[in-house]
Amino acid sequence: MVGAFLRAYRYPFKYGGSATVYARTGIVFDLVREKGTRLIFVDEAHNLMRQLKRRDQIDDEPEATDLLRELIDTTKVSLVMAGTDLLDRLHSVDYHLNDRVTVRHALGHFDAGAKWRGFLRAMYKKAQSFDLAVIDSKEEADRLHAATAGNPRSLKRLVTEGVLVAADGGKAALDTESLAKAFQIVFGSDTLMRNPYVG
Numbered sequence: 001m002v003g004a005f006l007r008a009y010r011y012p013f014k015y016g017g018s019a020t021v022y023a024r025t026g027i028v029f030d031l032v033r034e035k036g037t038r039l040i041f042v043d044e045a046h047n048l049m050r051q052l053k054r055r056d057q058i059d060d061e062p063e064a065t066d067l068l069r070e071l072i073d074t075t076k077v078s079l080v081m082a083g084t085d086l087l088d089r090l091h092s093v094d095y096h097l098n099d100r101v102t103v104r105h106a107l108g109h110f111d112a113g114a115k116w117r118g119f120l121r122a123m124y125k126k127a128q129s130f131d132l133a134v135i136d137s138k139e140e141a142d143r144l145h146a147a148t149a150g151n152p153r154s155l156k157r158l159v160t161e162g163v164l165v166a167a168d169g170g171k172a173a174l175d176t177e178s179l180a181k182a183f184q185i186v187f188g189s190d191t192l193m194r195n196p197y198v199g
Helices: 002-008 018-034 045-054 064-075 085-092 095-099 114-126 138-148 152-168 176-187
Strands: 039-042 078-081
Touching: 002 018, 018 064, 045 064, 045 085, 064 078, 064 095, 085 095, 114 138, 114 152, 138 152, 138 176, 152 176
Parallel strands: 039 078
Antiparallel strands: none
């Protein structure tokens, strides 16, 4: 984790053994303060739950949660930990870090509606090298929701594959035909999901 922080700050000496981990930790804290960092996101933080397995094996290295707790206390930075509901058991790994978690918020998939359409519109407007205008229509928004159940990760996979299919076909814009082929590629013919591109 120390190495990941150093890479994120583009520090030239990112690697080292366990003997230098404490020195590198101090450098991380200095970088956080010097750069004026106010918020740090830890994605897939549910992996912190694996610490229980490591505790018996490694005594001389600080645990990841120790680092995060010290980071909060030393630099006064805010921390957002994103992950699965396994994080609800953080207290069993590090009670003191869990005690510093002031808010918990569960994010589900998008419901079909205005927020889903807004998400698609933002995606379409941010695309610069390929025309994604088709996803901005209500009809396609409904189909995409049926295909992905409102899951952003599934949507990105489907749209990315659709763009690849369209580009392979010499098209400059994503279209329904390319999305239909992409659905087959991404989810396969044995999927239990209903294919919204089949009449």
